[in-house]
Amino acid sequence: MNGDPGSEKVEDIEIRLLLEAIYSQYHYDFRSYAMASIKRRLRQAREHLGFPTFSAMQESLLRDPALLPRLLGYLTVQVSEMFRDPSYFRALREKVVPHLRTYPSLKVWVAGCSTGEELYSLAILFREEGLEERTIFYATDINQDALHAAEAGIFGVDRIPLFTENHRKSGGKSSLSDYYQAAYGRVAFDKTLRRNVVFSDHSLVTDAVFGEMQLISCRNVMIYFDRALQDRALGLFRDSLARKGFLGLGAKESLRFSKHADAFADFVREERIYQRRFE
């Protein structure tokens, strides 16, 4: 794309250089993100942060580290829901949990956990299924602010009706209200839910394998990656899964276009739950 001089639009050149600058100076690597979405987010950030051009934004960013977290807020924070796509959690509960019960100890990796909605969903599901005591959850993200929010486990009370409805549809065996306390327009989730959770800064782009997981859930994270980076992340998941471990993706994500497709078998096809092939 940047082969012939003059063939690339000025804005595209600026974005490429900006991402290069962010990587060189701060080691956050967005260079292989799917360009259409990141461009949209960057344009939004540029407007809101008040820069006339990406070049101007780059200059400030290189000299002012305080600008970085503000920009990362635009580039990485995903607003999710608890039990988003209830049928996915129902499939975990009904089809994956019976296999997980056969292990004396379990490791679960929520990759790209953002502000924790998926993590708390899984923690509640595991408690309901009596697996919580033998499980260690690893919740990782590249955004420190998001990780802190996940660790705090506080959500707006306005989101609770949706979370509650999702939880019910997922086959929840308890009431979601058993797990939080409400005050001042917010709810705080029970801290015992994070008793077995390790929160950690980890990048699917630049960091290495996490060991021997029985389940990796990574939903709507890789849609932001280009195909080469998706392959890297999927390679990481392949190498991080125990034999016959499970991988859960977002409802519209698929391994079909990946070079690692052969390493996984469909487990619950319509829910995008895969199983590491036995080799």
Added chain:
Amino acid sequence: MSAPRAEAVVIGASAGALEALSAILPALPARFPLPVMVVVHIPPDRRSLLAELFQAKCRVIVMEAEDKEPISPGTVYFAPADYHLLIEHDRTLSLSSDEPVLFSRPSIDVLFESAADAYGDALVAIVLTGANDDGAKGMRAVVEAGGRALVQTPESAFASAMPRAAIDLCPVARVMPLAAIAAYLLEV
């Protein structure tokens, strides 16, 4: 006509979409030379049946878009419920869970803006019936990139707000009834 060869079609529709699309998509021949990407506003909690519904009526291939899918000619791709659909420069589809735009996910503006970016002047963008103003900004981006803009005649639309908003923002858009839009695509 001196317009450059079109490489892709994008369509946005909201209230009344089913009927409007039924006047256009089934008219496309099996060997339609272009891909067609469609955003219809649908509630987030519902599995979209649009692709199945139209596959039964159409000669072109109709499917729900998947992330990273290479774009093929003669194929209609519907944005899935609760995801934005975007076009990459390398002619693949991308999905995103970014916030709704104008309360909509999928958003017509998001599709149109990314398609304008990827296809430039080789794009045909069509705004059909709808009750909000999604698609207007996206259509302006298409026009600014040199692409062609078609809008359903507001009077003939089930809901006229969306076509009107698009015309207001893009006065150069050609305004025509559904039958003429279908005929235009056969010539494109």
